[in-house]
Amino acid sequence: MNSVSPAGNAAAFLHRYAGLAERLPGASVPAVRTLRDAAAETLMAAGLPSRRVEAWRYTDLSPMLRAEFREALTPVDGDVELPTARAERRAVFVDGRFRADLSSLDGLVAGSLAEVIETVAPRLNTVASASQPMVTLNTLLFEDGLVLEVPEGTDAGRVELLSLVSGETAATVHPRHLIRLARGARLVLLETAVSPTGSAHLHNPVFEIEVAEDAVLTHVRVQREAESAYHLAHLGVRVAEGGTYDGFVLNAGGKISRSETHLALLGPKAAAHLNGAQLVAEGQLADTTTALDHAAPNCASRQTVKTVLSGRSRGVFQGKILVRREAQKTDGYQMNQALLLSEEAEIDSKPQLEIYADDVKCSHGATAGALDEDSLFYLRSRGIPADAARAMLVRAFLQEAVEIVADETAREALDEAVAGWWAQHGEAA
Amino acid sequence: MPAVEETLDTVRDATQGAYKWGFETDIEMEFAPKGLNEDIVRFISAKKNEPSWLLDWRLRAFEAWKGMEEPRWPAVTYPPIDYQDAYYYAAPKQKAAPKSLDEVDPELLKTYAKLGIPLKEQAILAGVEGAGESPADGRLPVAIDAVFDSVSVATTYKGRLEKEGIIFCSISEAVQNHPELVRKYLGTVVPHTDNFFAALNSAVFTDGSFVYIPKGVRCPMELSTYFRINAKSTGQFERTLIIADEGATVSYLEGCTAPQRDENQLHAAVVELVALDDASIKYSTVQNWYPGDENGKGGIYNFVTKRAACRGKRSKVSWTQVETGSAITWKYPSCILQGEESVGEFYSVAITNNHQQADTGTKMIHLGKGTRSTIVSKGISAGRGQNTYRGLVRISPKAKDARNFTQCDSLLIGDLCGAHTVPYIENRCLTAKVEHEATTSRIAEDQLFYCRQRGLSQEDAVGLIVNGFCREVLKELPMEFAVEAQKLLQISLEGSVG
Numbered sequence: 051m052n053s054v055s056p057a058g059n060a061a062a063f064l065h066r067y068a069g070l071a072e073r074l075p076g077a078s079v080p081a082v083r084t085l086r087d088a089a090a091e092t093l094m095a096a097g098l099p100s101r102r103v104e105a106w107r108y109t110d111l112s113p114m115l116r117a118e119f120r121e122a123l124t125p126v127d128g129d130v131e132l133p134t135a136r137a138e139r140r141a142v143f144v145d146g147r148f149r150a151d152l153s154s155l156d157g158l159v160a161g162s163l164a165e166v167i168e169t170v171a172p173r174l175n176t177v178a179s180a181s182q183p184m185v186t187l188n189t190l191l192f193e194d195g196l197v198l199e200v201p202e203g204t205d206a207g208r209v210e211l212l213s214l215v216s217g218e219t220a221a222t223v224h225p226r227h228l229i230r231l232a233r234g235a236r237l238v239l240l241e242t243a244v245s246p247t248g249s250a251h252l253h254n255p256v257f258e259i260e261v262a263e264d265a266v267l268t269h270v271r272v273q274r275e276a277e278s279a280y281h282l283a284h285l286g287v288r289v290a291e292g293g294t295y296d297g298f299v300l301n302a303g304g305k306i307s308r309s310e311t312h313l314a315l316l317g318p319k320a321a322a323h324l325n326g327a328q329l330v331a332e333g334q335l336a337d338t339t340t341a342l343d344h345a346a347p348n349c350a351s352r353q354t355v356k357t358v359l360s361g362r363s364r365g366v367f368q369g370k371i372l373v374r375r376e377a378q379k380t381d382g383y384q385m386n387q388a389l390l391l392s393e394e395a396e397i398d399s400k401p402q403l404e405i406y407a408d409d410v411k412c413s414h415g416a417t418a419g420a421l422d423e424d425s426l427f428y429l430r431s432r433g434i435p436a437d438a439a440r441a442m443l444v445r446a447f448l449q450e451a452v453e454i455v456a457d458e459t460a461r462e463a464l465d466e467a468v469a470g471w472w473a474q475h476g477e478a479a
Numbered sequence: 480m481p482a483v484e485e486t487l488d489t490v491r492d493a494t495q496g497a498y499k500w501g502f503e504t505d506i507e508m509e510f511a512p513k514g515l516n517e518d519i520v521r522f523i524s525a526k527k528n529e530p531s532w533l534l535d536w537r538l539r540a541f542e543a544w545k546g547m548e549e550p551r552w553p554a555v556t557y558p559p560i561d562y563q564d565a566y567y568y569a570a571p572k573q574k575a576a577p578k579s580l581d582e583v584d585p586e587l588l589k590t591y592a593k594l595g596i597p598l599k600e601q602a603i604l605a606g607v608e609g610a611g612e613s614p615a616d617g618r619l620p621v622a623i624d625a626v627f628d629s630v631s632v633a634t635t636y637k638g639r640l641e642k643e644g645i646i647f648c649s650i651s652e653a654v655q656n657h658p659e660l661v662r663k664y665l666g667t668v669v670p671h672t673d674n675f676f677a678a679l680n681s682a683v684f685t686d687g688s689f690v691y692i693p694k695g696v697r698c699p700m701e702l703s704t705y706f707r708i709n710a711k712s713t714g715q716f717e718r719t720l721i722i723a724d725e726g727a728t729v730s731y732l733e734g735c736t737a738p739q740r741d742e743n744q745l746h747a748a749v750v751e752l753v754a755l756d757d758a759s760i761k762y763s764t765v766q767n768w769y770p771g772d773e774n775g776k777g778g779i780y781n782f783v784t785k786r787a788a789c790r791g792k793r794s795k796v797s798w799t800q801v802e803t804g805s806a807i808t809w810k811y812p813s814c815i816l817q818g819e820e821s822v823g824e825f826y827s828v829a830i831t832n833n834h835q836q837a838d839t840g841t842k843m844i845h846l847g848k849g850t851r852s853t854i855v856s857k858g859i860s861a862g863r864g865q866n867t868y869r870g871l872v873r874i875s876p877k878a879k880d881a882r883n884f885t886q887c888d889s890l891l892i893g894d895l896c897g898a899h900t901v902p903y904i905e906n907r908c909l910t911a912k913v914e915h916e917a918t919t920s921r922i923a924e925d926q927l928f929y930c931r932q933r934g935l936s937q938e939d940a941v942g943l944i945v946n947g948f949c950r951e952v953l954k955e956l957p958m959e960f961a962v963e964a965q966k967l968l969q970i971s972l973e974g975s976v977g
Contacts, residue, residue: 104552349858377896388906396907401915403900408891409922416915418906 059115060187064090066121066222067190074193075164082172089180089189099183106183107156108398109308109337112465114280119222119252120127128245130214136240137210141196146215146223146253148169148194153192153449155221158206163195163226170197170228176257178286184310185284188224188256195226195255200235200265208459211241217249217276231265231293238268249276257285261293263317268296270460272467275303277334291317291346298455299326301466302471303334308337308366313348315342315377322351324369327451329468330395331475332361339368344377344407353384356451358444359395360475367399369414375406384414389421389447485566511568517541519567520682526568527685530658540671547675548571553838554867554899555807560745567683567716567902622702623645628913636700646691647702650718653689660691664722667739668751668788668815674880676747677784680716681802685750687717691729692758701957705731720752723758725791729759732960743771743806748783756791757817761799763956765964768804775834775863778806785812789821789850797824799955801964802837803971811869813842815884816850816878823852826952828964831864831896832970840870845878845911854885859971860896867899874911881911889919890948892941892972942969 062285067074069092098115130144132152141160142152148162155161163170178185215223221360231237245251253275259265281304289295299309302327313322328336342351345464357365367386388397401414421443429439448468455461511522520541524534550562622636632713640647646657653661671681688704704719721728746768752760761784771778781804789797796811814823825841843852858866868887900917922944930940946953946965953961 125505167841206494244560378894390906390909393909395909396905398906399904401900401917403889403917403919404897405889405899405919406894406897408894408896411920413918414900416902416904417913417918418904419912420909 058094059100060093060097060383063121063187063190063222064093070121070191074191076167076171076286079168079171082167082174085174085180085189089186092180092186092430093190098187100360105368107340108364108368108400109306111306113431114252114306115304117250117252117280118220120219121221123205129272132212132214133242133244135210136242136463137208140210140212140313141198142212142214143194143196143225145216145221146193146213146225147198150179158209159199159201161197163197163228164193164199167409170451173228173258174226177260177288178256178284179312182310183184184254184282184308185256187255187282188226188284191224192220192226192256193224195228197228198230198237198239199229199432200237201230202232203234204232205236208238208240208457208464213241213243213252213255214247215249215253215279216276217246217251219317220250222252222387224256227255227257227440229257229267230260231262231267233264235262235265236267238460239270240457240460240463241271241280242415242463243271243273243275243303245275245279247276248278250278250280251394252280252282253281256283257287259287259295261287261295263287263290264292266288268455268457268460269298270455270464271297271299271309272463273299273301273303273309274467274470275307277303277305277331279304279469281307285311285313287311287322289313289315289317289322290318291318292319294321294323296323296456297325298323298451298460298464299338300329300467301326301338302329302467305333306335306337308339310339312341312440313343315344316346316349318346318348318432318456320346321350322349323352323454324353325451325454326355327448327464327468328355328357328365329367329471329475330359330363331471332363335364335366337366337368339366341370342372342382344373344380344382347376347378347380349377351383353386354451354454355386356448356450357386357388357397358391359388359393359397362392362394364395365397367397367416368402369400370402370404371412372404373405373407373412378409379406380410380412381409382410382412386416386462388418388446389444390418391421391444437476441472444472444476496556501869503613506880510566513566514563515565515567515683520768523568523683523685527653527654532662533654536666536681540678540917541683543672544675544678544682547598547678549675550809554865554901555809555836555838555867557743557807559897560780562679565745568685587595597612601747601972613729622700626848639699643696643699644693645696646689648689650684650687650689650720653720653730657691659822660722661689661720661903664720664751664753665752665833668753669749669784674784676782677749678782680815682751684716685719687719688721689719690721690729691742692723692729692733694724695726698729701730701732703734705734715746715748717748719748719916721760721762722753723755723760723794725758727755727761730957731763732957733762733764734767743777745780746781746783746805747778750783750785750812752787752796754787754789754791754794754821757793758791759795759910760787761797763814763960764798764800764802765960765967766800766804766808767967769833770833771845773862775782775806778835779804781805781808781810783810785810787812787814787823789814789816789818789823791818791821792851793820794818795822797826798841799826799952800828800839801952801967802829802839802955803967805837805976806835808837808839810839811841813844814852815844815846816852817846818850819847820849820851821847822850825852825854825856826955827856828859828949828952828966828968829857829866830859831844831861831866832971833862833864835862836865838867838869840868842871843873843883845872845874845883845908848879849881850878851882852884854883855951856887856888857952858889858898858973859892859945859948860898863895865897865899867901867915869901869906871903872913873905874908874913874914878908879910881908883911883913886920887914887915887917888948889917890945891919891921941972945972
């Protein structure tokens, strides 16, 4: 297919693939080649989504499609400055490549995807769907990723996944992370994505996460990349009987950032939490999109997503809950709230219920509005200066989502990110 | 779950006969040839003796329609419609005005009687000369405009309304007698290029109601239009235009039925409402088109565009709908809240039983300062029915202090049906406040138990609970309609007890 000259809005990515095909991991593994070629064909035919595609109606990718990206050229052993570690075990990715020298994965069944590509090839695109545009793009170009297995009945404790895009060139990085928890296993995965100010890279991570029977995964993502960056993440998650996926996504960076989670509850009494917060400032767009599939009876899902908008910014929330016919006794709850701090901010939200089972309890709620004048007045009347009062109310608004996170270290990381954002943008707001 | 078993059983043997408006009237009709082309558009326009500007408008709409595609986004499925295989014009043959009821085509009278229209109004509707203008039994009069297939057959209480300066007539009459008003407002709320079905309607609409309430007038009675599709293979394309001038108030009711047939029939209406300063329009619909049989055979495709422009300051439009009929409903009565402090309301009950599908909701577009909107939607799914609420609330940056409250509740009866909620909320104004909440549940066992324990049958208990579930909407209906609507709810759910 390399003989065909690529056209359409994904041409740049297809050109890259044409040039890189032989050097990408798995180039000699037929299964991987087949997947990548199929992705190339899909992109050639359909391109990347425009706003005419329903799932992308609020998030316009055209600024990203106009941007010029280059291959990441950072040396694999160069010095980089890393943020302070939040856990003893840490997997570090620099420009999408695993850095064994900076990582410490003692006692874990974990390592670089590129090294074990032949073994894990059959698992690719089994949890994340190749029909999702960001998965397609990642399939075309993934260069590495974290493979992490937690064996049966093991509590792996806290592990940090750090993604650093160095930002020297406007690179595109497409890591593919495979996380699997066996029966009764436990893990707290704390993920941080950062890049230096001014970096205009594209970070397109795809996660394929499997939570087996009675296993519990806490997955906290803190995305604080440069305000000029593009962050387009896709998480595919499967939870078996009695398992729990407890997720939280903080979108606080990027010119366009989208975190899309597709989660299926496949066994009875499985549970999912898809909480999150978005901090959006001048010139930014943040999008949290989730699709929750209740495919088994007696499952519960909980979702609280909060968005704070300042300056000329845009927040998007799309949350779909599908309850299949067999998913009787489903208990689903979803709440999304937006706080507008400026005249030019916009929030678009689309909560969606699709229900085919009758014995269910599902509800969703959505609100959007400014800071409550009465609350401000109350604080002012007690001698608190206006700025401090506003800060307090914004923190309180976000706290409702953050405090759901049980892991203390993860909560600290979130608090810190919120405080950092407010220090930078609070005044403008 | 024995209740579910029971539901399945009763759904199987009920339904037939439940639709008591399924009769067909054998009246001599005049048809235009089947199919849709420019000649048909010209034929309809000529038949109605329309001025050239209206013909041009129809032709422009037809041109636009040819280039448009049928919407595929609603959550409904149906086989492709052959637009060339339908009659676009069907009218009862006109004779000289009858002198008394005895001379009226007995079939037409029978129809009215079956529909439950009182004799006095029957006489007027049948066009009997000198038929009374005042209500015979002293009850509150309701002025009725009856639309039979494509044509408005008669309007009652015209004289009484004329005294107040109110114009209530068929839109064909309005084109002849008040062309300036029709030309000024027609297509200004729903343009002829708005969507596939609106464009089709603009090209071939045959009749509908026209209402104009002059400045400062409060309409002394409820205005009502009664729509009926009778002839085979016809589409009904009516167009309703209601204008409430400054300070005017009107309440308008709409009812619809159709005979029981195996084939599907298309109903693509357009309703435009215009409210100027301080005007208020209340538009209530009880939609009871034939829903098809228990296997989903036959029934009406109800693809309707309804939109209101609240152009004036403090104007108000309130939509209330009870949707129990139609095989497929595709309908989003909307409000464009342009005037400062204008108000839009949408109250809806939609029931789908057997194989019915409904994709309905509203759009509230807030443009003016201090505009307010309320949406209350109750969806009930039973049998294999699929019920979708789809709505949009958009607050533009200029709509300072705008306010919206939305509540969508769904009730599921049986495990083969579906209930879906697809709200779009777009807020671009700092001082606006938007709230949305939605719930989906089934009838609680303890509620049923409580009713049964007090001696109510399972069916009555469900009826009672469903009526309670819909109360917020039903209380918005004018009294006569509210009673009818409650009965309809009961009938529509017959056999779906769960």
